[in-house]
Amino acid sequence: MPKEYRTIRGDVALPYKWALGKTWTRxxxxxxxxxxxxxxxxxxxxxxVPARTFCPVCLSDMAEWVEVKPEGEIxxxxxxSAKYYGQVKDPPYIIATIKLVxxxxxxxxxxxxxxxxDAKQVRQKLKxxxxxxxxxxxxxxxxxxxxxxxxxxx
Amino acid sequence: MQxxxxxxxxxxxxxxxxxxxxxxxxxxxxxxxxxxxLKRADVGCIISSSADxxxxxxxxxxxxxxxxxxxxxxxxSRAEESAMSFIYACFRVLSGHFDTVLVxxxxxxxxxxxxxAITPFYGDPFYLRPVGMxxxxxxxxxxxxxxxxxxxxxxxxxKVVVKNRGNALFNxxxxxxxxxxxxxxxxxxxxYDPLKALECAPKSDGVVSVLIxxxxxxxxxxxxxxxxxxxxxxxxxxxxxxxxxxDGQLQAAAGRAYEMAGISDPRKAIDVAEVCEPYAFQxxxxxxxxxxxxxxxxGKLIDSGITQMDGSLPVNPSGxxxxxxPYTSRGLYRIAEAALQLKGQAGEHQVGKKVKTAxxxxxxxxxxxxxxxxILSA
Numbered sequence: 325m326p327k328e329y330r331t332i333r334g335d336v337a338l339p340y341k342w343a344l345g346k347t348w349t350r351x352x353x354x355x356x357x358x359x360x361x362x363x364x365x366x367x368x369x370x371x372x373v374p375a376r377t378f379c380p381v382c383l384s385d386m387a388e389w390v391e392v393k394p395e396g397e398i399x400x401x402x403x404x405s406a407k408y409y410g411q412v413k414d415p416p417y418i419i420a421t422i423k424l425v426x427x428x429x430x431x432x433x434x435x436x437x438x439x440x441x442d443a444k445q446v447r448q449k450l451k452x453x454x455x456x457x458x459x460x461x462x463x464x465x466x467x468x469x470x471x472x473x474x475x476x477x478x
Numbered sequence: 479m480q481x482x483x484x485x486x487x488x489x490x491x492x493x494x495x496x497x498x499x500x501x502x503x504x505x506x507x508x509x510x511x512x513x514x515x516l517k518r519a520d521v522g523c524i525i526s527s528s529a530d531x532x533x534x535x536x537x538x539x540x541x542x543x544x545x546x547x548x549x550x551x552x553x554x555s556r557a558e559e560s561a562m563s564f565i566y567a568c569f570r571v572l573s574g575h576f577d578t579v580l581v582x583x584x585x586x587x588x589x590x591x592x593x594x595a596i597t598p599f600y601g602d603p604f605y606l607r608p609v610g611m612x613x614x615x616x617x618x619x620x621x622x623x624x625x626x627x628x629x630x631x632x633x634x635x636x637k638v639v640v641k642n643r644g645n646a647l648f649n650x651x652x653x654x655x656x657x658x659x660x661x662x663x664x665x666x667x668x669x670y671d672p673l674k675a676l677e678c679a680p681k682s683d684g685v686v687s688v689l690i691x692x693x694x695x696x697x698x699x700x701x702x703x704x705x706x707x708x709x710x711x712x713x714x715x716x717x718x719x720x721x722x723x724x725d726g727q728l729q730a731a732a733g734r735a736y737e738m739a740g741i742s743d744p745r746k747a748i749d750v751a752e753v754c755e756p757y758a759f760q761x762x763x764x765x766x767x768x769x770x771x772x773x774x775x776x777g778k779l780i781d782s783g784i785t786q787m788d789g790s791l792p793v794n795p796s797g798x799x800x801x802x803x804p805y806t807s808r809g810l811y812r813i814a815e816a817a818l819q820l821k822g823q824a825g826e827h828q829v830g831k832k833v834k835t836a837x838x839x840x841x842x843x844x845x846x847x848x849x850x851x852x853i854l855s856a
Contacts, residue, residue, distance in 0.1 A: 329496035331589075336535050342603055352604075372720070374605055380720050400626070400723075402618035403671035404610070409595040412610040419610050421619055421719055430719030433609050443671055452626050468608050 350389075351375040355470035358460050362427055364388040370428035374468075394458035395477070396424035401435060401450055403443050416440045422456060422474055433468075437475030449476065482571040483696035483703035484854065486513045486689040487814040492653030492682035492802035494588040499534060503546035503584040503685050510580065510687035511548075514699055521689075522576030524549035526556045527563035527583035529806050532599065533590060540584075547582040547687070560686070561711075561809030561840030561850035567690045568706055577695040581688050583807035587681035593805065600844060606717070614678060616844040617757040618670035620723040624763055625672065627724060628774035632672060635759040636663035637780045639676050639800055642755070645787055646797025648826035653682040653802035663758075677758035677800075684804020686811050704817040707835070708741065708853030710734025718844050728767035728841070728849040735837075735851040736769070744769040744837070748853075750819045750829050751793045751837040752812035755800060760846070761785075764839060765793060768851070792829045795819065809840025813852055820856045 344352065347363070351374045354361040362371045363386035365379035371390055372380065379386050401420035418438065421430035436459060438446055456474035464470045488510035495502050511518065526547055528540040536542050540556050543549070555570075557563040560583035567581040590596065597613035598606075624630055640660055646652040658676060666676040689699075696703040712727035712734070732744070741747040751768070755761035762776025770791060771779040779785060785793035794800075796815040799808050816836035818824040838852040 327496075334535065340603075344604065348604060380715050380717070400619040400623045402615055402622065402673070403668070404615065404618075405667065405671070406594060406614065406669035408612075409591050410598070411595075412598075412608060417610065419615050419619070429717070432606065432611055432717075432719055443668065447671070452623075468605050 345377065347375050347377040352466040352468070355468070356464040356466045358394070360392045360394050360424065360458065362390050362392045364390050371426060372429050373424055373427050373431050390426070392427055393425045396422045396427070396431065396456060398435070398450060398452060398454045398456060399423050399430050400452065403446055405443070416443070418446065418450070420456075420474065433471060434473040435475070436473030480572050480574060481693040482568045482706050483691055483693065484688055484813075484817045485691050485696050485699040485703055486510050487687065487817055488513060489651050489686040489811065489814055490684055491651045492684050492804060495586065495683045499536065499542065499584060499586050500546045502586060502683070503543050503582065506685040506687050507547045507580070507582050510689050514689050516578070516689075518548040521548070521552070521578050521580045523570045523579045524552050524554040525563045525567045525570070525579060525581040526554065527558065527560035527581065527806060527810060528585055529558040533585055533587070533596065533805055535590060543582070543584050546584070547580065558806055559809055559840065559842045559848070560807050561813065561838070561852065564688065564810055564813050564852065565709055565711070565850070567688075568709070571690055571692050577692045579690045581690060581810065582685065583810040584685045585804045585807050586683045587803065587805055588683050593681055611718070611844070613756070613844055614670045614673065616718050616723070617760065618673040620845045621757065621759045622672055623724055624759055628777070630759070630762065630777040633660065633664065634777035634780055635677060635762065636660055636674070638755065638758040638761045639663045641780070641786060642761070642794050642798040642800045645795050645827060646801030649796050649801070650825070652797045654680055655801070673757060679756040679799045679803035682802045682804045684802065684807040684811060686807055686814050688810060688814055688817070702821045704820045704854050704856065706852065707855040708735035708739030709851070710738070711848070711850040713848045714846070716847070721845070723845045724763070726767070726846045726849065728764055728846060728851070731849040732768050732851045735853050739853040739855070741853065745771070745791065747835055748791060748837045749831060749833040749835050750795060750816065751791065751839070752796060752815045753793055753798065753839045754808055754812055754841045755794065755798050756803060758800060761793060761798070764841070764846070768837065768839065787827070788830055790831070795824065795827045795829050809850060812838040812840055813854070816852070816854050820854055
């Protein structure tokens with residue numbers, strides 16, 4: 325929007341190349357094969373996804389890899405209808421925190437396979453504890469979005 | 479132990495300023511020095527707070543602000559989050575190295591994109607950003623958990639907006655001075671269901687300067703020094719899914735601050751609180767974790783009227799962050815407002831009761847990743 329006073333418009337776009345590191349490389353390569361990989365802490369026994377090099381609780385090595393079932397239950401969620409610059413996709417969409425079976429943390433991803441035309445109905449359908457399952461995108465790129473979304477189990 | 483006091487504060491209004499950030503910063507800084515009768519040369523050390531590259535698209539960190547706050551050719555330091563810049567300033571005095579330290583936080587929210595467009599960059603580019611996480615998304619998920627777990631109602635959350643925007647009518651320095659009704663809040667767009675548009679803080683301009691001094695110096699500079707009596711800070715994990723969003727680090731931060739201040743019953747000991755609530759329900763959740771009520775009773779707390787301007791524990795008499803959100807400066811604004819209440823200089827939004835102990839709180843990061851609690855006393 326134009327302002328009533330003098331301004332200079334500028335946009336900043338800079339290219340970065342972020343190292344994935346050993347652990348996340350293996351995690352994202354796993355997604356390519358439709359596998360969700362976590363790591364288990366040798367001290368506290370907790371399992372985290374995405375896989376970690378070190379335990380966020382104990383700050384110790386997480387050397388043991390585990391394949392996590394691509395299913396879990398919704399801990400909480402939001403129905404996004406806000407619009408903003410640079411948004412990852414056009415609203416409306418649902419983002420949830422999901423507890424995957426056998427893990428000890430929340431996993432953040434989209435919820436799909438739900439009719440988004442009526443937010444009220446979505447509220448009735450999605451609850452804490454609603455069981456969901458990963459739906460894979462056909463073409464894999466070793467990225468988090470190789471999981472297209474999680475869909476409620478019938 | 480050496481004591482440290484706030485002697486003077488100056489603040490800009492939160493409304494959009496047509497000044498550039500340099501001049502905007504200078505004006506407030508000039509004002510606080512004039513109030514104290516000091517020249518730049520008299521100030522021992524200067525701490526700045528801003529996140530220029532991220533929240534302004536300018537310079538690096540806060541190098542851009544050093545000229546406007548007179549930090550050039552001085553010992554100084556910086557923090558992005560302004561409650562942290564405040565404590566760094568206090569450390570400089572407590573260490574015995576400086577008699578006076580000036581701390582200034584500066585931001586022009588009106589110049590940059592919406593918070594929702596900026597806060598995705600808090601997230602990492604591998605996992606959190608591609609799945610659409612931003613500060614409001616996490617807040618909305620936190621709100622739903624809060625309501626689910628404790629039976630807090632949407633109306634109780636919305637009441638916080640009505641209260642704080644009502645208080646803001648009496649604060650000439652705030653940003654949005656327009657009363658809203660419960661119905662206005664409840665019928666505003668559910669932009670991040672269950673979060674409604676009016677429950678999310680605006681984006682504001684804001685420069686605030688606080689002059690800090692040693693005990694001897696403070697007593698020379700003012701007849702109403704405001705003493706630092708407690709401080710605590712605690713950080714939580716980076717990935718929201720690794721944390722319990724309803725049991726973060728605020729209790730730990732508050733516990734440290736209360737212990738230092740010798741407070742065992744905060745509900746009785748605190749006379750007024752300035753709490754950082756970028757999302758309405760967070761005021762209720764934070765009040766629980768600050769010990770103003772029991773766990774899960776934040777809804778009852780707002781219903782009781784205790785936290786109203788004329789209640790026994792007013793929360794956010796300034797209007798809080800829901801009325802004015804100068805992002806990185808908002809923590810120091812809470813501290814400045816708490817100091818004004820203690821000095822009896824808050825003007826029309828001065829609370830009716832006698833203020834001997836005040837609490838200022840600041841938070842940043844997704845869903846309250848980091849919390850700082852400052853206890854000030856007269």
